Amino acid sequence: MMNQAGRAIAAVSAINEEQPLLAVSGLGKRYGPGCPACLDLQGQRCPQCGSLWACYDISFDLYPGEILGLVGESGSGKSTLLRCLYFEEEATTGIMTIPSYQGGPANLLAASAQQQRYIRNHMMGMVFQNPWLGLRMHVSGGGNIAEKLLAAGVYHVGRIRTRAAELWRQVEMPLPRLDEYPQNFSGGMQQRVQIAKALANKPPLLLLDEVTTGLDLSVQARVLDLVRQIQRELGVAMLLVSHDLAVIRMLADRTMVMHQGRLVEQGLTDQVLEDPEHPYTQLLVRSLL
Amino acid sequence: MNGSETKPVWLDTYNFAFLDEGSKREIRRKTLKAVAIPGYQVPFASREMPIARGWGTGGLQLTLALIGRGDRLKVIDQGSDDSVNAVSIRRLVENTTGIETTVDTAAATLIQTRHRIPEQPLRAGQILVLQVPLPEPLRLIEPREEVTRRQHAEMDYSAMWLALYEDIVRWGDITVGHSYPCLAHGRYLFSPSPIPRWDIPKLHQAACLYLFGAGREKRIYAIPPYTDVQPLSFDDYPFAVERLAGACCRLCGSTSTFLYEIDDAASGQKLYQCSDTAYCQQRRQERGQA
Numbered sequence: 001m002m003n004q005a006g007r008a009i010a011a012v013s014a015i016n017e018e019q020p021l022l023a024v025s026g027l028g029k030r031y032g033p034g035c036p037a038c039l040d041l042q043g044q045r046c047p048q049c050g051s052l053w054a055c056y057d058i059s060f061d062l063y064p065g066e067i068l069g070l071v072g073e074s075g076s077g078k079s080t081l082l083r084c085l086y087f088e089e090e091a092t093t094g095i096m097t098i099p100s101y102q103g104g105p106a107n108l109l110a111a112s113a114q115q116q117r118y119i120r121n122h123m124m125g126m127v128f129q130n131p132w133l134g135l136r137m138h139v140s141g142g143g144n145i146a147e148k149l150l151a152a153g154v155y156h157v158g159r160i161r162t163r164a165a166e167l168w169r170q171v172e173m174p175l176p177r178l179d180e181y182p183q184n185f186s187g188g189m190q191q192r193v194q195i196a197k198a199l200a201n202k203p204p205l206l207l208l209d210e211v212t213t214g215l216d217l218s219v220q221a222r223v224l225d226l227v228r229q230i231q232r233e234l235g236v237a238m239l240l241v242s243h244d245l246a247v248i249r250m251l252a253d254r255t256m257v258m259h260q261g262r263l264v265e266q267g268l269t270d271q272v273l274e275d276p277e278h279p280y281t282q283l284l285v286r287s288l289l
Numbered sequence: 290m291n292g293s294e295t296k297p298v299w300l301d302t303y304n305f306a307f308l309d310e311g312s313k314r315e316i317r318r319k320t321l322k323a324v325a326i327p328g329y330q331v332p333f334a335s336r337e338m339p340i341a342r343g344w345g346t347g348g349l350q351l352t353l354a355l356i357g358r359g360d361r362l363k364v365i366d367q368g369s370d371d372s373v374n375a376v377s378i379r380r381l382v383e384n385t386t387g388i389e390t391t392v393d394t395a396a397a398t399l400i401q402t403r404h405r406i407p408e409q410p411l412r413a414g415q416i417l418v419l420q421v422p423l424p425e426p427l428r429l430i431e432p433r434e435e436v437t438r439r440q441h442a443e444m445d446y447s448a449m450w451l452a453l454y455e456d457i458v459r460w461g462d463i464t465v466g467h468s469y470p471c472l473a474h475g476r477y478l479f480s481p482s483p484i485p486r487w488d489i490p491k492l493h494q495a496a497c498l499y500l501f502g503a504g505r506e507k508r509i510y511a512i513p514p515y516t517d518v519q520p521l522s523f524d525d526y527p528f529a530v531e532r533l534a535g536a537c538c539r540l541c542g543s544t545s546t547f548l549y550e551i552d553d554a555a556s557g558q559k560l561y562q563c564s565d566t567a568y569c570q571q572r573r574q575e576r577g578q579a
Contacts, residue, residue, distance in 0.1 A: 113443050136451075143455045150454065151447040156524040157457050179458050 019099045020061035021204055021237050022085075027058040027094030027109070029080050034092070044260045054080040056261045058094070064204065065235040069252025069269060071242060071284065077261040078241045079129070082207050084109070085239070086126045087116040098123060100204070121151040125198025129210035131190035134197070137183040141173070141193050144182065148200035167196040171226060188219035195226065199234070206230075206238045212247060224250060245285070249273060257281045299384040306353040307385040312336055316354035316509070320500060323511035328473025329441075330424050335507040339381065345403060346504025348420035349378055352401045355416065355500075356382065362390045363397035368405040368547070368564035375403075392567045404467070406488040408546050408568040411497035413514060419482045421503040424510065426470045426480040446478050449521060457526055469528075472519045479510055481518075487530045487547040492518040536561040541572040 030038065032051025045052050055077040062068050072078050084091040095107045101119060108119060125148075128134035135144050145164040154160055168178055171192040177185075182193050191211055198206055211227065212220040228251060230236055242248055248255055249269060256266040259280040265272060276282045304310065312334075319333040338346040356362065362382055366375035370392040378401060379390050391397050394407045403420040411417060423429075427437045430448045440446065449470055456463050467483040471492065481492060482501055492499060492512055499512040512518060522528040537544045539551075539560045546568060548561040563569035 113439075117443060117445060139451060139455055140458060142458060143451055146454045147447055147451045150450040151445075155450065157454060158525050160454065161458075 017064045019064075021064045021098065021100065022062040022239075023095075023097045023099065024061075024085070025059040025095050027055055027081070027084060027096065028053060028092050029055040029077070029084055029089060030092040053261050055084065055091075058258075058263055060256060060263065060266060062205070062237055062239060064237050065231070066253045067231055067238045067240055067251050069240050069242065069248040069255040070258060071245060071248055071255060072258030073243065073284070076258040078243075078258055079209055081258070082126070082209050082239065082241055086124060086207055087120055098205075117151070121148060122201055123203050124205050124207060125195075125200070125203045126207040127191065127194045127198050127209065127211050129213055131182065131187070131194055134194045135182045135190060137181060139181070140179040141168070141182055141185070141196075142178040144193060144197050145200050148197055152201050163200065164196075167199055170199070170230075171196045172222075186219075188215050188223060191215065191223050192226065195223075195230070199230065199236070202234070204237060206236050208238055208240045210242055211240075212242070212244065220247075227251060245273065257284065300387050303385050305386055306356050307339075307381070308336060308350065308353045312350075313354040316350055319509050320351065320354070320511065323500070323509045324498070324513045326477070327513055327516045328471075328477030328479035328510060330479075330508040330510045332507055333509050335504045338504065340377065342505040343422060345374060345378060345401075345420040347502030347506075347509070348401050348403070348418045348504075349381070349502075350504060351418045351500050351502040351509065352378075352382065352399060353385075355418075356386060356388065356399060358386070358388060360388055360398045361396055362388065363392060363394060363400045363567075364390070365400065365402045365405060365407070365565075365567070367403060368407075369566045371566065393571075394567055404483045404485075405547070405564060406484055406491045408563070408565045409571075410491070411495065413496040415497040417497055417499050419484070419499065419501045421480065421482040421501045421508070422505070423468070424480060424501065424503040424506050424508040426468070426478050441477060444476065446472075446521075449478060453521060453523070457523070463522070463526060463528075470521050472517075472521065473512060474517045475519070478521075479512075485531060485547055486520075486528070489518070489520050489528070490530065492516075494518075533561065538563045538569060541569045541576070543569070543572060 030051050030053050033049050034051050035046060035049035037048035038046045038051060041053060041056060058081060070078055080089060083089040091109045094109060096109045097105060098108060101123060142161065142164040145167055146160045149160050149163060165175060165178060168175055173189060173192055182190055185193065212223050215223060224247060231238060240252055252269045255269040255272045257264050257272065257278065264278040265281050272281065273285055276285050316333060319331045323331045336350060338349055340346060364375045364379040366372040369375065383390055394409045399416050401418045406417065425437055427440060427449060430452050431437050453463050467485055468480045469486050469489055470478055471481055471489065473479050481489060494515050494517065496514055498514055501510045520528040533548055536548055538546065538548060539562055541563060543563055547564045549564050551560045551562055553560050
């Protein structure tokens with residue numbers, strides 16, 4: 001499945017599938033003043049200065065078309081990591097590169113705000129756990145999709161509406177409700193609108209933060225089907241954050257495990273879930289399965 | 290209005306043009322900065338004026354900081370030279386400077402206005418000072434100053450575009466009647482102050498200097514001569530000015546000016562009249578009506 005998806009994206013945007021789509025190394029996010037002792041930290045909180053490291057020394061590669069799962073308990077830094085990658089939070093340390101963007105070597109975490117906005121609008125889509133963060137509730141559903149297109153410089157109402165309707169169908173939303181406010185939609189529908197918005201500019205990378213949390217089981221299943229369908233048909237690479245191992249097992253090709261702000265284990269999903277190495281992963285797998 | 294015969298009593302009491310020289314210098318410096326960065330809102334230390342904030346103190350401070358003994362001032366309020374606000378501001382300037390005022394657009398070197406740009410095209414060397422209630426075009430969409438400043442800095446105007454898109458989806462067209470958001474020379478989004486759409490094309494590549502003063506919000510911005518001014522519009526929904534099909538001014542017969550609609554209670558008819566009273570008067574004089 002991975003190879004097939006890889007080929008699909010290569011045709012769409014000429015991204016080299018041998019090369020990672022997104023490469024992150026040494027990413028850290030500190031809340032607090034920081035001190036030299038922070039450089040050699042054992043836990044999450046620095047004993048010298050009291051700073052909290054929500055993420056510490058995170059390194060991974062994400063390849064075109066793959067779904068990379070990220071699991072960990074509440075407060076382990078999953079969402080913070082995602083927000084740093086989406087430039088919602090400023091990372092304290094680390095390097096992030098997208099090799100297909102302007103030759104690649106530049107550290108995007110240190111790029112100008114305009115550049116970061118360009119990447120966010122053209123190369124990334126994000127689906128937030130809480131739809132209120134990802135959607136403008138006082139703007140129509142179609143308008144929410146339009147926002148992404150307008151940010152990418154499409155100033156033609158007809159074309160925007162055609163594309164919005166296309167996405168609306170893709171996420172199986174009823175077309176007559178295109179101009180309705182998202183606050184009138186159910187939780188599952190709001191997640192669909194978020195996904196449609198994230199896909200608006202055909203980005204090669206989607207960041208999904210707990211997309212199914214808080215939805216009932218049948219709706220969860222439909223949203224997960226949609227995610228898998230998008231990955232299969234569009235070959236979009238995804239970083240999928242979840243604390244639900246069943247979701248990870250179903251969707252992710254590879255999985256990373258976060259614990260206290262660090263990546264403690266990463267590998268093929270089956271391998272991580274069947275034969276966990278790190279004590280925390282063992283605990284996680286044992287307690288949830 | 291007979292300032293030439295009796296010397297106004299305030300002339301000896303106040304500094305020339307009411308403001309002290311330090312204040313004038315500050316306002317002029319900020320004005321120069323505004324001219325250098327078309328459409329950028331320059332903060333300035335808005336002074337306490339003898340009229341209430343929100344009544345044209347921004348425009349008045351610009352006028353008083355710029356006026357010299359050789360200037361001729363015209364003050365209009367919604368196109369009219371005779372409204373209370375225009376008359377009060379004109380008297381204040383007369384009483385504190387002793388200079389002459391005029392209603393003739395062509396004769397004025399400095400024009401302070403609210404909500405209208407005169408119909409008669411302005412020439413090089415003339416300055417039009419507009420009173421601005423809300424200088425921030427993004428304010429109604431984004432209440433946080435911190436955010437709007439960042440949006441200007443990054444030229445991130447997608448929120449404004451989105452508002453216009455929503456307007457079209459909801460009402461079939463862009464319903465913004467006044468303060469239509471425009472882009473100054475392809476860079477800063479600015480509010481042209483509450484002038485009707487009719488006046489927007491006059492800002493583009495104009496010969497005169499447009500200055501915008503917001504006293505309450507403490508901002509000055511400018512559209513220098515020969516600057517591109519583009520109203521935001523979609524490729525398939527082009528910007529258009531107001532049109533009243535078949536209407537003409539009841540006084541001068543004009544069909545090519547911005548007209549007000551007046552309900553005639555006696556006949557129950559709708560009547561139209563030029564909003565720019567000086568222009569209307571002039572037209573009537575030329576045609577021997579007045």
